[in-house]
Amino acid sequence: MKLLQCYIDNIITTALTEDINYIDAAADNLIPEDHRSSAYYVAKDTGIVCGIEAAKRVFELVGGNVDFKILLKDGTKVKNGDIIAELEGSTLTLLKGERTALNLLQHMSGIATATNKCVELVSGTKASVTDTRKTLPGLRALQKYAVTVGGGKNHRFNLSDAAMLKDNHIDAYGGITAAVAALREKIGHTVKIEVEVRTLDELKEALETKAEIIMLDNMSCEEMAQAVKIAGGRALLEASGNVTTENIRSVAETGVDIISLGALTHSVRCFDISMKIRKS
Numbered sequence: 504m505k506l507l508q509c510y511i512d513n514i515i516t517t518a519l520t521e522d523i524n525y526i527d528a529a530a531d532n533l534i535p536e537d538h539r540s541s542a543y544y545v546a547k548d549t550g551i552v553c554g555i556e557a558a559k560r561v562f563e564l565v566g567g568n569v570d571f572k573i574l575l576k577d578g579t580k581v582k583n584g585d586i587i588a589e590l591e592g593s594t595l596t597l598l599k600g601e602r603t604a605l606n607l608l609q610h611m612s613g614i615a616t617a618t619n620k621c622v623e624l625v626s627g628t629k630a631s632v633t634d635t636r637k638t639l640p641g642l643r644a645l646q647k648y649a650v651t652v653g654g655g656k657n658h659r660f661n662l663s664d665a666a667m668l669k670d671n672h673i674d675a676y677g678g679i680t681a682a683v684a685a686l687r688e689k690i691g692h693t694v695k696i697e698v699e700v701r702t703l704d705e706l707k708e709a710l711e712t713k714a715e716i717i718m719l720d721n722m723s724c725e726e727m728a729q730a731v732k733i734a735g736g737r738a739l740l741e742a743s744g745n746v747t748t749e750n751i752r753s754v755a756e757t758g759v760d761i762i763s764l765g766a767l768t769h770s771v772r773c774f775d776i777s778m779k780i781r782k783s
Contacts, residue, residue, distance in 0.1 A: 512560065514642065514645065539593060542780040543778070544776055545585070546585045551579070551615040556573075557645065565599045566593055609773040613773045615649045625751060630742075635767075639768070644660070666686050679698055680708060698714040699720050706733060724754060
């Protein structure tokens with residue numbers, strides 16, 4: 504994974520502490536310390552694998568003494584019945600790490616799978632599929648990594664990455680033009696400005712400010728097509744709000760540059776994967 508190992512380790516350690524506390528009441532009282540088992544991960548649906556390195560790291564941190572052989576790497580398309588990884592080693596470690604490893608692997612694979620579906624649906628258009636800041640607390644970087652594994656791109660990671668004026672900023676400050684002008688007086692030259700607009704009139708105003716990116720909030724496809732013509736390439740146009748797999752193709756065909764979906768991270772369905780210990 505491209506993410507810092509210490510970042511991943513912090514997430515895993517927090518999850519393990521939450522799940523085990525100080526002992527595993529079943530495994531620690533049932534399984535001898537020298538007991539060994541073999542196991543495997545099997546896909547139970549069709550989709551994209553993501554998070555296998557994080558799953559491997561869980562077993563290293565929870566006790567070690569497990570040989571974790573990755574058969575299918577992140578980004579691999581799998582189908583029901585495909586073996587993703589094989590494990591051999593301490594039975595105690597396998598049992599203690601099972602749930603935490605699967606929670607991460609299933610969640611990240613679900614995001615990658617959902618993203619990949621959206622990317623395929625807009626194939627042939629110029630629109631790129633991106634995530635949002637609607638992520639689970641503490642998991643943002645893993646979730647955004649999963650989006651890239653699915654073929655999508657990342658929106659800003661946090662509030663420091665770009666100056667994005669949403670409706671509440673604009674309403675609180677007193678308008679698009681005034682807010683953008685005030686921002687330009689203070690931000691550095693490397694910081695881009697994105698403005699959220701709700702109407703075509705607001706779009707025209709935002710274009711006059713020379714904002715680099717304009718978000719079209721909850722507009723119809725007809726309105727977005729008009730927005731593309733009005734903008735004429737003067738700013739990147741981002742479609743956001745009420746985008747689903749049913750309408751994402753139509754949104755992309757309006758000519759927008761970016762389609763952002765909070766659903767990729769805030770309400771995605773976990774991908775079904777099981778860990779099975781082979782009977783001795």
